[in-house]
Amino acid sequence: MPKTDKPKPDVSIIGTGRLGTALAIALSSEGYSINALIARRRGNARRAAALLDGPTRVMAVKDLADSPAPGLLLIATPDDQIATVPGMLGELDWLDGKTPTVLHTSGALSSDVLSPLRDKGWSTGSLHPLVSVSEPKAGARLLRGAFWCVEGDRRAVRQGKAIVRDLEGKSFSISADKKPLYHAAAVMVSGNVTALFDVALEMLGQCGLERTQARQALLPLLASAVRNLEEMETSRALTGTFARGDVETVKRHLETLKGNKSALEIYRVLGLGSLDLSAARLDPVVVKRIRSLIG
Numbered sequence: 001m002p003k004t005d006k007p008k009p010d011v012s013i014i015g016t017g018r019l020g021t022a023l024a025i026a027l028s029s030e031g032y033s034i035n036a037l038i039a040r041r042r043g044n045a046r047r048a049a050a051l052l053d054g055p056t057r058v059m060a061v062k063d064l065a066d067s068p069a070p071g072l073l074l075i076a077t078p079d080d081q082i083a084t085v086p087g088m089l090g091e092l093d094w095l096d097g098k099t100p101t102v103l104h105t106s107g108a109l110s111s112d113v114l115s116p117l118r119d120k121g122w123s124t125g126s127l128h129p130l131v132s133v134s135e136p137k138a139g140a141r142l143l144r145g146a147f148w149c150v151e152g153d154r155r156a157v158r159q160g161k162a163i164v165r166d167l168e169g170k171s172f173s174i175s176a177d178k179k180p181l182y183h184a185a186a187v188m189v190s191g192n193v194t195a196l197f198d199v200a201l202e203m204l205g206q207c208g209l210e211r212t213q214a215r216q217a218l219l220p221l222l223a224s225a226v227r228n229l230e231e232m233e234t235s236r237a238l239t240g241t242f243a244r245g246d247v248e249t250v251k252r253h254l255e256t257l258k259g260n261k262s263a264l265e266i267y268r269v270l271g272l273g274s275l276d277l278s279a280a281r282l283d284p285v286v287v288k289r290i291r292s293l294i295g
Contacts, residue, residue: 006162009071009101012036014061014085016048019105019129020076022139028052029140030166035070038063051136065092072159074127075104075114082106086116101159103127103152107183110176111152118153125152126179127160129169132190144168151176196270197222199263235277242274245286250293268294 010033013020024034036057039045045058059067069092075085082104089102100122102114107128114124130147133139148171150160157173164171174182197218204214228237241249250271257264271294279287 008032008166009159010035011072011074012038012067012070013074013076014038015074015076015078015081015105016045017076017078018133018136018139020074021048021051021136022133022143023074023076023105024048024056025051025136025140026143026167027163028054032166036067048136061088064088069098069100071101073100073102075102077104079106079108082109083113086114089122090116090120099123099155101125101156103156103160105129106179107149107186108180110179111156112176123153123155123159125150125156125160127163128183130186132194146170147172149174149179149182151179196266199266203260203263235280238274238277240274242271242290243278245278245282245290247286247289247293250290254293 008031011024011027012035013024016024016037016039020037024037028034034052034054034056036059037045037048038059038061039048040061042058042060045060049056049058057067073089075082077085085104101124102117102122103125104111104114105128106113106126109126111118111124111126114122118124126149128149129143130149131139131142133142144167146167146169148160148164148169150157150164150171150173152160161171200218201211201214204217205211209217225237225239228239231237241253253267254264257267272291275287275290275294
């Protein structure tokens with residue numbers, strides 16, 4: 001998508017964790033004026049501001065009442081804190097004939113969580129990037145070209161999509177009630193994969209490998225699985241024991257995992273999913289035998 005030529009609004013960001021700071025860095029590099037960084041503790045906002053090239057106001061949440069309304073307010077606090085923000089903002093005399101736009105960055109929550117502000121005349125929406133941000137500077141680079149879920153009222157969606165275009169990303173929209181399902185899908189392929197990788201590291205540790213060595217051994221395997229997924233459908237990308245229908249290997253896996261209940265449960269659940277993917281090209285008798293072993 002071509003970038004928008006419209007004037008960019010000045011931006012204030014509430015929440016200076018990894019995503020909030022990454023957004024500040026990315027937007028600043030695209031010519032957005034970061035009007036203020038706001039955090040519960042001024043020191044957190046100060047550390048985030050130090051990563052920006054231009055001057056930025058550093059504020060504690062309590063100072064909001066003394067600041068002018070930004071063109072765009074981004075709420076990048078943890079999900080459980082977002083619901084407390086509308087009550088705080090609703091007391092501010094920011095309207096003054098204007099229609100402020102506020103977007104939160106939660107994947108699991110819809111713009112409905114901002115309904116108290118919407119009822120007061122604010123334009124409300126949500127803007128969530130499908131990337132894993134573990135560090136602000138690297139995260140700012142990952143935000144460029146990412147896929148973003150944008151949801152909310154028409155004006156908020158228009159502003160969210162403009163941000164995505166400026167960051168050379170791609171946007172899509174879903175209905176508000178589907179946000180938890182959307183986010184659960186994202187957790188499956190990101191956070192849960194990381195947790196699964198950690199389980200595999202522990203298993204190789206039981207085999208005698210040092211953790212660093214286990215990481216070096218498993219990362220290329222994970223990367224090859226991702227490459228397969230880039231090139232083909234999941235049923236064809238699947239390789240290994242369940243794709244081949246190796247009944248005796250499944251038995252050996254189950255036997256060796258008996259002493260590790262959590263790993264055994266994960267193996268069973270994901271094994272059933274793998275079996276479903278490969279069932280169409282396996283002998284039905286083999287599928288039935290494996291299902292009875294792990295089901």
